[in-house]
Amino acid sequence: MNIHQLIQELREPADTKIVLVVADGLGGLPLEPGGKTELETAATPNLDAVARDGVCGLSVPVLPGITPGSGPGHLGLFGYDPLEYRIGRGILEALGINFSVGPKDVAIRGNFCTLDAAGKITDRRAGRPSNEKNAAAVAKLRTIKVPGVELFVEPVREHRFVVVVRGDDLGDKVNDTDPQATGVPPLKAEGSDPASRRTADAVNQFAAQAVQVLKDQGPVSGVTLRGFARLPKIATFEQVYGLKAAAIAVYPMYKGLARLVGMDILDPGGTLKGQVETLKKVWADHDFFFLHYKYSDSTGEDGNFPAKVQMIEKLDAVIPDIRALGPDVLIVTGDHSTPSKLKSHSWHPVPTVLLADSCRTDGVEEFGESACLRGGLGQFQAQHLMLLAMAHAGRLGKYGA
Amino acid sequence: MNIHQLIQELREPADTKIVLVVADGLGGLPLEPGGKTELETAATPNLDAVARDGVCGLSVPVLPGITPGSGPGHLGLFGYDPLEYRIGRGILEALGINFSVGPKDVAIRGNFCTLDAAGKITDRRAGRPSNEKNAAAVAKLRTIKVPGVELFVEPVREHRFVVVVRGDDLGDKVNDTDPQATGVPPLKAEGSDPASRRTADAVNQFAAQAVQVLKDQGPVSGVTLRGFARLPKIATFEQVYGLKAAAIAVYPMYKGLARLVGMDILDPGGTLKGQVETLKKVWADHDFFFLHYKYSDSTGEDGNFPAKVQMIEKLDAVIPDIRALGPDVLIVTGDHSTPSKLKSHSWHPVPTVLLADSCRTDGVEEFGESACLRGGLGQFQAQHLMLLAMAHAGRLGKYGA
Numbered sequence: 001m002n003i004h005q006l007i008q009e010l011r012e013p014a015d016t017k018i019v020l021v022v023a024d025g026l027g028g029l030p031l032e033p034g035g036k037t038e039l040e041t042a043a044t045p046n047l048d049a050v051a052r053d054g055v056c057g058l059s060v061p062v063l064p065g066i067t068p069g070s071g072p073g074h075l076g077l078f079g080y081d082p083l084e085y086r087i088g089r090g091i092l093e094a095l096g097i098n099f100s101v102g103p104k105d106v107a108i109r110g111n112f113c114t115l116d117a118a119g120k121i122t123d124r125r126a127g128r129p130s131n132e133k134n135a136a137a138v139a140k141l142r143t144i145k146v147p148g149v150e151l152f153v154e155p156v157r158e159h160r161f162v163v164v165v166r167g168d169d170l171g172d173k174v175n176d177t178d179p180q181a182t183g184v185p186p187l188k189a190e191g192s193d194p195a196s197r198r199t200a201d202a203v204n205q206f207a208a209q210a211v212q213v214l215k216d217q218g219p220v221s222g223v224t225l226r227g228f229a230r231l232p233k234i235a236t237f238e239q240v241y242g243l244k245a246a247a248i249a250v251y252p253m254y255k256g257l258a259r260l261v262g263m264d265i266l267d268p269g270g271t272l273k274g275q276v277e278t279l280k281k282v283w284a285d286h287d288f289f290f291l292h293y294k295y296s297d298s299t300g301e302d303g304n305f306p307a308k309v310q311m312i313e314k315l316d317a318v319i320p321d322i323r324a325l326g327p328d329v330l331i332v333t334g335d336h337s338t339p340s341k342l343k344s345h346s347w348h349p350v351p352t353v354l355l356a357d358s359c360r361t362d363g364v365e366e367f368g369e370s371a372c373l374r375g376g377l378g379q380f381q382a383q384h385l386m387l388l389a390m391a392h393a394g395r396l397g398k399y400g401a
Numbered sequence: 402m403n404i405h406q407l408i409q410e411l412r413e414p415a416d417t418k419i420v421l422v423v424a425d426g427l428g429g430l431p432l433e434p435g436g437k438t439e440l441e442t443a444a445t446p447n448l449d450a451v452a453r454d455g456v457c458g459l460s461v462p463v464l465p466g467i468t469p470g471s472g473p474g475h476l477g478l479f480g481y482d483p484l485e486y487r488i489g490r491g492i493l494e495a496l497g498i499n500f501s502v503g504p505k506d507v508a509i510r511g512n513f514c515t516l517d518a519a520g521k522i523t524d525r526r527a528g529r530p531s532n533e534k535n536a537a538a539v540a541k542l543r544t545i546k547v548p549g550v551e552l553f554v555e556p557v558r559e560h561r562f563v564v565v566v567r568g569d570d571l572g573d574k575v576n577d578t579d580p581q582a583t584g585v586p587p588l589k590a591e592g593s594d595p596a597s598r599r600t601a602d603a604v605n606q607f608a609a610q611a612v613q614v615l616k617d618q619g620p621v622s623g624v625t626l627r628g629f630a631r632l633p634k635i636a637t638f639e640q641v642y643g644l645k646a647a648a649i650a651v652y653p654m655y656k657g658l659a660r661l662v663g664m665d666i667l668d669p670g671g672t673l674k675g676q677v678e679t680l681k682k683v684w685a686d687h688d689f690f691f692l693h694y695k696y697s698d699s700t701g702e703d704g705n706f707p708a709k710v711q712m713i714e715k716l717d718a719v720i721p722d723i724r725a726l727g728p729d730v731l732i733v734t735g736d737h738s739t740p741s742k743l744k745s746h747s748w749h750p751v752p753t754v755l756l757a758d759s760c761r762t763d764g765v766e767e768f769g770e771s772a773c774l775r776g777g778l779g780q781f782q783a784q785h786l787m788l789l790a791m792a793h794a795g796r797l798g799k800y801g802a
Binding site for chain 1: 430431434435438461463464465466467468469470471472473474483484487488489490493628740742743744745747748749770771774775779780
């Protein structure tokens, strides 16, 4: 039996609230063997208190050794098997800018680039144009027509935009046209099946016309395309869990992931304080709150150990405000590890704490990788976390007589 | 490959004995965060000795967060995937009273109720009749004939009885007719497919005639029916493991579960002492012994923490008698947790100890939830426990060359 079917069968209404705080890339590594990780180095009195009062463990995002991107990392935390549901980058990007992707759409990430007279790339980011220049160039791209499909072009920021190709029987098995190098022209798109060849034909025409319409846009003179993706068929949070869910995220991709599973996307502004204020404001209106915190990941990706420590301490500082709301279940975890030592996402299990009245406490007194290893949740699959959240929220009935 | 196929392929005969002691609802919760559970509070010198000499862990009955009923809880311990095999309440009840359910049967739990002149329920349990009154009313029900099916009615106790409808192509997708309320009439049975509609027709006729034949039975004046269920197709213990198994249980449902997997059902009387005496008596005749102890669950369901502690201590007292028999493998576990704090079954992992000469001991010195968290079995799926039992009993050969 499929876990979502099981949940749909067992779930019960309850007047309870679940808060899932995702500190992106939370898990880390010590810089020296036997040393402390970023989380262990950070002074986190409030997270430590949650660990003491709750139950801890380590979340395995996909499988041991598998490093997830943000998509699989979050889908797992939302209780969707990240090996079953695969979400293309184009879809994430489109959802993140509030584009309503439909079943006939292929969504694609676009980058403006600079081409020389021979059509070779001299700057893969077109000098990182301002958002205004981006908008002007997007306006030009919107004049492009390709027979047989509808095209939508939306600005993202700097050199980035989104193209959506809408039409009948379009596939998404198309290569990225970004050669990841300068001195060469963008690659030709090719589809690996008939439906994807239709998409490839359309975007090749689009890219060729783009060079024409961008003639007067200075360094913004060409486009590369990547992350071709169709919308996966995925049940919403409401359908699976019966939860009215709100996403309180700053960055587009995380809004996009939340929108994909049908959460209401709130606009908290750009600060953690704004996110917590938003949480308070909408507290009465939802059952589930996904609060995404980006900076534990971005500092890790930068390889900046002390900055990651500091960003974790900033998150710690708002924990009392969240606890003060009295969530029935509070979870703090990450979608994956991002050790500053590795300057990238990693496969290492992610420190996780769950706080609820029905917790079996475990003697863990500190929120950190080593301490969580001794926690009552053990090492668990991320996709099982929502089962625990539902159970502790009194929202899952008994299975079988 | 299916685990049962694997076991059938690898199993080897051996002259070894396995004892599985199931303390129903064994796992608990502390009343206060950081406090002790019922098992940790209980003085259990003998179980502690088993923990010291054996290997401990925590069993996850179905999945994290999933609270099992007795059926899935026991099937898991017996090594049957509780998400694959689903056993209806009617089947359990029928098996528990020794009724030989067959492939053409739909088994149903019946409750006597009291109906007023308008046919509305005034007491859902008909004043909890004595077993004698129950038997008299069942005798009346046995006079009912419904064309096209054979009917069997068996007393259980107080207001409870079992009906088995036997016939061709009968389905079990029929709603409970107990409205779970007074002041309303029993619900009409409805089937959700053609086969189940045949069953619903038959039981609606049965229920209507019941009102007639019960006219002179005082408060026992009507019936409600629930838990419609057919026998699942399930391989026996002998077929899967090659084990000649005996069940030493007091309560009907657990006998029923054991009968379902083909165990011999012994009658130990009503006491734990009687169960252990029975174990001694049949020691030579079987390879596997399932000893079920109910009172760690019932006291938990009552929310009576000290009573659960006391009942666990009673179980502890018989452990030396069981060890004295020299089982090659002794397991003590539970089918699920029943924290008295929650007054119900729960999803929390269940303390488990396995004792055998081939154990890798783990430094656990006490049988309790926190100590088991540090045990050598880790947190494991209940359905894998029988694999360990078979291995430690020298009954599983090598997989692959």
